[in-house]
Amino acid sequence: DAKTTQPPSMDCAEGRAANLPCNHSTISGNEYVYWYRQIHSQGPQYIIHGLKNNETNEMASLIITEDRKSSTLILPHATLRDTAVYYCIVRSNTGNQFYFGTGTSLTVIP
């Protein structure tokens, strides 16, 4: 499974959009991009995933570049409850596990 690179930390003002980048330059054609988040001392929570096309759900939007070497998770109107560590993972659907790195620690500021 491809390795990902994320900034260690980011801040965002409450009510503004939070844009979290992820580089996955070695991604292969059958690998999906997944995003999870982990609020302190809880289990990670699934946010969204995609293969090639941009995706949107009630939590977030996922923008994947045309060459698929990077992606951006967008939280359109960040709230204080969005303060968490966000993990970007790439994995094929035949892979046995998700590899969680250290992610991006997002702090939403009032």
Added chain:
Amino acid sequence: DGGITQSPKYLFRKEGQNVTLSCEQNLNHDAMYWYRQDPGQGLRLIYYSQIVNDFQKGDIAEGYSVSREKKESFPLTVTSAQKNPTAFYLCASSTRQGRTNYGYTFGSGTRLTVV
């Protein structure tokens, strides 16, 4: 509602003792996983199981053991051979169709402290 339950939430263990962490899911998921998380670190895979009565070692299996006698249950035993067991332990499950695995559902974790 379906979900995955870990118990207990907090666990204290004396050095030299074995301890078992519980993980139960009612999602009808085939695959189950155990991860360990240390402060400020990502998750590291301990063991995983794709079907009942079968499991494989992950990246850090030494000092741990598991069983998968029922589809719903995947208990983890932290043995006295684990040199540094104090950590946050997370259990996850996922559906599997053929060779396709889907996203994880995580439990809320067990924080183990050796005293």
